[in-house]
Every structure is written in structure tokens, then in C-alpha cells.
Amino acid sequence: xxxxxxxxxxxxxxxxxxxxxCGGNKIGSKSVHWYHxxxxxxxxxxxxxxNDRPSGIPExxxxxxxxxxxxxxxxxxxxxxxxxxxxxxWDSSSDHWVFGGGTKLTVL
Amino acid sequence: EVQVVESGGxxxxxGGSLRLSCAASGFxxxxxYMTWVRQSPGxxxxxxxxxxxxxxxxxxxxxxxxxxxxxxxxxxxxLYLHMNxxxxxxxxxxxxxxLVSGYWYFDLWxxxxxxxxxx
Numbered sequence: 001x002x003x004x005x006x007x008x009x010x011x012x013x014x015x016x017x018x019x020x021x022c023g024g025n026k027i028g029s030k031s032v033h034w035y036h037x038x039x040x041x042x043x044x045x046x047x048x049x050x051n052d053r054p055s056g057i058p059e060x061x062x063x064x065x066x067x068x069x070x071x072x073x074x075x076x077x078x079x080x081x082x083x084x085x086x087x088x089x090w091d092s093s094s095d096h097w098v099f100g101g102g103t104k105l106t107v108l
Numbered sequence: 109e110v111q112v113v114e115s116g117g118x119x120x121x122x123g124g125s126l127r128l129s130c131a132a133s134g135f136x137x138x139x140x141y142m143t144w145v146r147q148s149p150g151x152x153x154x155x156x157x158x159x160x161x162x163x164x165x166x167x168x169x170x171x172x173x174x175x176x177x178x179x180x181x182x183x184x185x186x187l188y189l190h191m192n193x194x195x196x197x198x199x200x201x202x203x204x205x206x207l208v209s210g211y212w213y214f215d216l217w218x219x220x221x222x223x224x225x226x227x
Contacts, residue, residue, distance in 0.1 A: 001170075033213035035153075042203060042217040043145075043153060049211050086153050090212035095167050097143070097155040097212065 002091040004100035011106045012077050020103045022070040022087030031090070032070040034063060036083040037102075043086065047072060074105075082107045110134030110216060112187075112204045117221030124194050128221060130187040130204030135216070138162070138182040141207035143214060144189050146200035146223075154200075157189065158207060172198075194225045 005023040012018040022032060032050050035043040045054050047063040050070065060075040074081055087100040116128040128144070144156040157178040158167045166178050177190040187204055201222050205214040 031211055031213075033211070035214070037153075042219050043214070044217070045213060045215060048208075048213045054215075084152075088153075088213065096169065097158065097167075097207075099145075099153040099155060102152040 001094055001096060002089070002098050004087055004089065004098055006085075006087060006100040006103045008101070009104045009106065011108055013108045014077055014079060016077055018074040018077050018081070018105055020072040020074075020085050020087075020105065022072070022100050023068055024070075024089065025068060027068055027070050027089065028066045030065075032063065032065045033088045034072045035086045035088065036081075037086065038083045046085075077105075077107055079107050081105060112206065112216055112218040114202065114204045114218045114221040117202065117223045119224045119226065120194055121227050122195060122225055124225070125190070125192045126194065126223060128189040128191070128202055128204075128223070130189075130218060132185045132187065132204075132206070135206070137185040141209050142178075142180060142187045143205045143207045144178060144187075145203045145205060145214065145217075146198075147203070147220075148197070148200040151200075156202070159187070191223070194223075196225050199223060199225045 034047040037043040050065040051063040062073050064071050084102045086102045112132045114130050143158040159178045163180050175193045179188045201220040203220045204218045206216045
């Protein structure tokens with residue numbers, strides 16, 4: 001089955017740029033989606049189809065996807081960005097939807 | 109209001125059964141695939157099952173295949189998850205979400221319902 005690998009944690013100072021990676025075999029050929037989740041809350045979609053943002057998500061949140069790595073980039077990080085972030089793809093070979101293990105973003 | 113609301117969670121003994129429900133409103137329910145995603149305490153998200161618009165196609169993660177059944181009632185705009193032979197490892201918050209076909213992402217999520225499997 002298809003596996004997505006994320007770093008368990010990323011730390012960044014306020015105002016800096018956070019990059020959260022999501023590794024998978026030839027992930028660049030897939031459509032990657034990202035969610036954030038704050039404690040006790042439901043996940044929220046922040047990027048879909050590699051680099052599109054739903055309404056209400058600020059422009060400082062962006063995504064990229066190439067080769068074996070997809071990346072979620074959050075510029076000018078704020079305290080409110082602190083959350084768990086998950087990448088997700090659909091694996092067409094198995095008709096399964098797959099999540100990465102999640103990355104905890106800490107704002108120092 | 110555009111929302112999905114889960115219900116039906118609770119405490120159940122190992123080997124027992126439970127039925128989760130998800131009531132949808134504010135969007136064209138019968139135009140969307142629907143999905144259950146779960147999250148065990150302190151763990152990450154895990155896709156559980158999905159169903160297509162008319163209920164004719166169903167997909168399951170291997171760990172629940174043969175034990176869980178996803179279904180829907182488009183007239184009632186409701187999604188269900190019938191869970192049988194429950195195990196301790198099925199303990200989780202279960203989220204209902206709609207699924208945007210083509211791109212295959214989860215757009216609208218509910219707040220979840222907690223299922224605890226314990227003796």
C-alpha cells in the first residue's frame with residue numbers, strides 16, 4: 001500500500017517560514033492535499049490539488065509537489081498556525097485514501 | 109448552514125456492534141462521495157471507508173474489511189457506518205466528511221463522534 005512520510009515535528013519562530021514535507025514514491029504524479037487540525041477540533045482543508053487554497057485560507061499558505069516530495073509552506077508564521085498538519089493522497093492502484101502520519105508545527 | 113453532524117458513538121464491549129450516523133445539510137448530498145475517517149487517541153488520521161454517490165461502490169481500509177459496512181440514504185441525506193466485531197484498536201473519534209471526486213480530497217468535516225471499545 002502507498003505510504004506517506006512526514007516529519008513528526010517542525011519548529012519555527014514567529015514571522016519566519018515553515019516548510020512541512022510529505023514524502024511518497026513518485027508523489028509528484030499524484031494530487032496532494034493538506035489539512036490542519038488544532039487540539040480537540042476537526043481537520044480543516046488548507047491546500048488541495050498540490051497548491052490551490054480553499055476560500056478563507058490566506059495566501060501565505062502554499063503548496064508544491066515534485067518528484068518524491070510534496071511541501072506545505074507557511075510564510076510569516078503566526079502563533080495561530082500552531083497545529084498538526086496532515087498530507088493526503090488518493091492511491092488509484094488500491095482505491096484507498098492515504099494520510100501521512102502528521103507533523104506538529106510549533107511556533108516558538 | 110453547510111454541515112455534517114455525526115452521532116451514535118459510545119462505549120461498547122469488544123466483539124460488540126455499533127452504528128454511526130452522519131446527517132448532512134446545506135449541500136447537494138447525493139452529488140458527493142462520502143467518507144468516514146477516524147483518529148485514535150493521540151494518533152493521526154486514518155481513512156476508514158468511502159461510498160460513491162448512489163451507494164453502488166464502497167471502499168474500505170483493510171483493517172475493517174468484513175467487519176464494517178458503509179451505507180447511505182440519499183432521501184434522508186444521511187451516511188452510516190455499521191461496525192461489527194469491534195476491537196480495542198477501533199477506539200477512536202470517527203469523522204464524517206464529503207469527498208470531492210476527481211481531486212479526491214475531504215472538503216467538509218463534522219466534529220466527530222467518539223467510539224470506545226473496552227470491557
